[in-house]
Amino acid sequence: MPSPAHHDPENRVAVVTGAASGIGSATAELLAAKGVRVSAWDVDARFTAPASTAAERFLRLRVDVRDPRQVADAAAATCDQWGRIDLLVNSAGLFLVGPLEEVSADAVANLFEVNVIGTTLVTQACLPALAACRGAVVNLSSTVALKATKSNSHYAASKAAVAALTRCWALELAxxxxxxxxxxxxxxxxxxxxxxxxxxxxxxxxxxxxxxDIPLGRIGTPEEIARWIVRLGLSDDWITGQVLAVDGGMCVA
Ligand SMILES: NC(=O)c1ccc[n+]([C@@H]2O[C@H](COP(=O)([O-])OP(=O)(O)OC[C@H]3O[C@@H](n4cnc5c(N)ncnc54)[C@H](O)[C@@H]3O)[C@@H](O)[C@H]2O)c1
Known part of the structure; x- marks a missing residue:
């Protein structure tokens, strides 16, 4: 059984979903720069390892998080390669915009399949390895789960579901x-x-x-979101079940 890696990032292994783009990509980059071995999953296979990473510290896997078989195979491939998973970052996600009158059931179903069911399937598949390392999960919710906005109600609902799952899983997995x-x-x-x-x-x-609507007056960058994902994921802080807004103050405005 792998031992807890404590404070040495170089012993650690992270799975990052949605790693081909945006926040997932910035997170994979930052983890790699800290010496963490990164198993990078995305449905879009057109992405490369961060420049800071030696090829043997980066595993790139084409995974659709909606597909339980692909997800199980990717978790197994990660454990075969490195024998552990210390951190899971569930960043694969879709956005859906449009007024209620126009939204289609198919679009909502696909949104929930990726944002809610995908997050569930990946976490389930990584659970035994995470338990063996006493590891951590960081999910991606959204400010719109905490504060109402117009024209993306179902996206907000999917991200409120992620916030609820985060709190419930914290209790269940503690x-x-x-x-x-x-x-x-x-x-x-x-x-x-x-x-x-x-x-x-x-x-x-x-x-x-x-x-x-943002008190600090600007939109965010993927790198500043990644910083907090990595902070919550790699530290052994006495924190679980929290949904941390990194939003320039938008949710308190
Ligand atoms: N960008 C924002 O403003 C914002 C705000 C709040 C929350 N978020 C959340 O952050 C997360 C990352 O978003 P982002 O802004 O980096 O978006 P992005 O589109 O840049 O990256 C998302 C990645 O997820 C991948 N993906 C989509 N469906 C997938 C599937 N079925 N299987 C595997 N991979 C899949 C995409 O290919 C893409 O590479 C999402 O969960 C999103 O909801 C983003």
Missing amino acids: PKGIRVNAVAPGPTKTNIYHAAGMDEESQRRLLEGRKN
Whole structure:
């Protein structure tokens, strides 16, 4: 059984989903820079290892988090390669925008399949390895789960579900020594808006509009979200079940 890696990141192994882009990519990059071995999962296979990583410290796997078989195979491949999983970052996610009148059941089902069921399947698959290391999970919720906004109600609901799962799993998994927290980012410039079908102009309007709701007056960068994911994930802090808003103050405004 692997021993807890304590404070030496170089002994640790992290699984990062959604690692091809945005917050997941920045998180994989930061973990790799700290010497953590990173098993990077994404449905989009067109991504490369962070420049700071030696190839043998980076495992790139094509995984659709909606598919239990692919997820189980990826968890097994990670354990075969490195024998442990100390940290799981569930960053794979989709955004959905549009008024209630226009939303389709299929789009909502797919959103929940990735954001809620995918997060569940990946966490389940990594659970035995996380328990063996007394490891940590960091989920990605969102400011919109904590504060109402217009035109993305189902996305907000999916991220509120992630916040609820985070609190419940923290309670359920504490006896196994697994800490479960979430970061709730505010609006952050990544590919998620383009992936949701928004053109440049609609993205600009959405993000500029949101800027007015952010006390610190600007949108976020993936790197500043990644910093807190890594902090919550790698520290042995006495913290579990928390949803930490990293949002320039948007949720308290
Ligand atoms: N960008 C923001 O403003 C923001 C705000 C709050 C929360 N978040 C959350 O942060 C997380 C990361 O988002 P991002 O902004 O970096 O988005 P992004 O689109 O840049 O990255 C998301 C990644 O997830 C991958 N992905 C999508 N579906 C997948 C699937 N079925 N299986 C495996 N991988 C899949 C995509 O290929 C992509 O590489 C998401 O959960 C998102 O909801 C983002």
